[in-house]
Amino acid sequence: MTDIANPTTTKKDWTSDQEVRWCPGCGDYSVLTAVQMLMPELGVKREETVFVSGIGCSSRFPYYMNTYGLHSIHGRAPAIASGLATARPDLKVWVITGDGDGLSIGGNHLIHALRRNVNLTILLFNNQIYGLTKGQYSPTSEVGKVTKSTPFGSLDYPFNPLSLALGAEASFVARTHDMDRKHMMEVFKRAHDHKGAAFVEIYQNCNVFNDGAFEEILAREARPSNLIPLVHGQPIRFGPQNEKGVALDGRGVPQIVDVATVGEDRVLVHDESLHDTSLAFMLARLARGPTEPTPIGVFRAVERVEYGAGVQEQIFDAQETQGPGDLGALLRSGGSWTVE
């Protein structure tokens, strides 16, 4: 471990020699920069860091990191990374995926990596569109989305990635966006430091096939009114004058309220450490889409046995009780006889 207070590397050390080939103006650039700038602060070594991705625009990410990297096949990054992280608990394994890669073709692997709590930092770039295949609707596209494959509008109801992750028993769930490097770095650091599977949804703009998908909440002037920052232990408040908040109504349904009207003590206090996922789930679904006030930050961060550590412990226990493996003894374990 390097000294975190005095990083010995710089962003340059974490940048590979490969030319970045995303479209000019793509939100992926700012995510890459945030990760490359964060790495020196994490106190980890390049050789102990691995980026694993699937297929899609964002999945080119590993090529641009000067670490170990594996650009795999569509949807399978969580499975491949689960094998790597379970085999090698000493490594820091990141998974880079998108809404098509992680929630459509690879949805099964994603939910199982989360429930197992494999030690992975999963960044899901959500741009609500298929970019690499040139603009088909994705599992997070809004109903009615007109694309090349849905000329009359999409009939598919979209996934809410955070409620999916919470439903899959994820121990760490967060959301950030590509317009705020500082927020991304804070959330990524929390995700990286979490023991187990950390799931981060990043609202990321695809300026070619779905430009402005998040404009209503992420435009600079819209943010104060439409982003609800979640801070552990703090009342959930937002607004240009911090005048709004989130409170439960008489039916237990969260509502956006005027704090002065309802009173400060009615405002929900965020608690990311609750074992019960109900609060996180409600907050994840507070906005029906990125068009109305949307919470960002860490929704849930709880401790649960990390998978690789559990696997390692079973091995230690077995070696302690049975002694280390003896091949000769194994071959005779089913009953044997000797012919002179």
Place this chain on the structure above:
Amino acid sequence: MTDTAERQGVPSRLDRVVIRFAGDSGDGMQVTGTRFTETSALFGNDLATLPDFPAEIRAPAGTLAGVSAFQVHISDHDILTPGDAPNVLVAMNPAALKANLGDVAPGGTLLINIDSFDDRNLAKAGFTGNPLHDGTLADFRVFEVPMTSITLEATKPTGAKPRDAERSKNFFALGLISWMYSRPTEDTLAWIDKRFGAKPVVAESNTLAFKAGWNFGETAELFDSRYEVQPTKFAPGTYTNITGNTALAWGLIAAGQLAKLPLFLASYPITPASDVLHEISRHKNFGVRTLQTEDEIAAVGAALGAAFGGHLGVTTTSGPGLDLKSETIGLAISLELPLLIVDVQRGGPSTGLPTKTEQADLLLAMYGRHGEAPLPIVAARTPAHCFEAAIEAVRLALKYRTPVILLSDGYLANGAEPWKLPDVATLPDISVPFAGGPNHTLPDGTPAFWPFIRDEQTLARPWAVPGTPGTEHRIGGLEKADGTGNVSYDPVNHERMTRLRAEKISRIANDIPLVDLDHEEGAEVLVLGWGSTYGTIAAAVRSLRARGRPVAQAHLVHLNPFPRDLGEVVRAYKRVLIPEMNLGQLSKLIRAEYLVDAKSYCKVQGLPLRSFELEIAIETMIDAS
């Protein structure tokens, strides 16, 4: 009728006997057969087994669909197959009789549980009359034994409810057969205590039923003779009785040790491969990691991820799972990482015959990926050979940084034979080094690590694992530039890489043994096989030779690449016959590769080939040449 003293005298000696236990799938026939096998193995007989059971855990009781059988062939000499036709059939109900009677050797012995032959069960089995009385069984020696009622009577002291006590009737059958064939009883009695120790009533019921069966043989004046099959004269050594799946599991554990790498097995449950996962999962003290994944794709993905991390990555499956893994195997070929995929083949296509054997995945293993995607294929030929085949498959995967497919099948998986244990110290070292640092110098003098600089001889690329400073690299499924491994869409580079990947696999031919040819003077016909048909082919060849008909045999363990002298071998014979449990897959490869007019002998009934049928086919070919 002979008197007791005489019956208890010297049992008649048999050189071999084939016994088939058959009953409902809930009757415990697999347990009964396995116990008889284990006892015979410890007694010192050579043996081979053929479990044959339905895919349903409990098919409707009493029906033909629900019949489960276990055949065991024991002998006082070296044998190769579980036997074509049983000499003895134990039939626990009418359905078991009906389903198996056609296989029993003429004059064979039928041991019938008469208690189950009521109108209802007869009707369920599809008998219009009662075969016990209508002459159906005239050609057999029939022993009608009230197995259920004696079992109920014998187990009364345990206080078990009749419904539960009845379940011990398979141990009655085992006891009776054990008496008939003079098997030692201590081992089975000890096994019952151990296996059912937690349920004392069940243990006692089984023990009492077993003893009742034995005593019934001894006292009922029904059996005019008793037999024995003397131990086989095995070569000196220590032996164990082993199934293919256990041998494969142990082979993988051994391979991890021999490679000095932690074994990482990721699998999804599938018949008939699951037992490999079960067995390896028991041995965590060897440092093995096992992961039961969410699906077949995740299993091969996790194994590949572990391989990237420097572990011995393995996934086990059967045909349907191999279909699903294809894309990831292609990725492993592109990444050039070591990976082992074990396919315990079963009847296909689709769900097919999950519990029955077939060897119809050869062409899938060979060609079942998009793009030019060659990989080595190794096939086990007997249950015990699965051990050695697993080590060989791992050796190739590690040395050549390639996925390897190891083919077993349902017959090998569940079949058992005695295995002379290898001296662990003499097993080969199959370890390979990891890349230790930069392997290239850039024009400006800076050291660099290029992941696709190849070993000149093997064409293998360096295996650089995370955690190693100086070998950080990025690789993926996109085409890579020769040397640097960077993404490349260059047309000439793609052709070069495609040919390099193919050449790497074909060079393996220099690193595997020549054809294991068993030639006989005067032979003009070569019988060429692969996989689990080995025993059947060898038995047919042995029988022909004993009758003065010369014939040559060769059996392939390496299916890709082939041994480098295979072309010469197949061209040296006037005719080549290729017996397979498929519609001629090896035969297609041989004909395409060597332009010889090889003929197929094919059967796809979910069962091993029968040696007497094969013998006729070979002889017909000899006569024609």
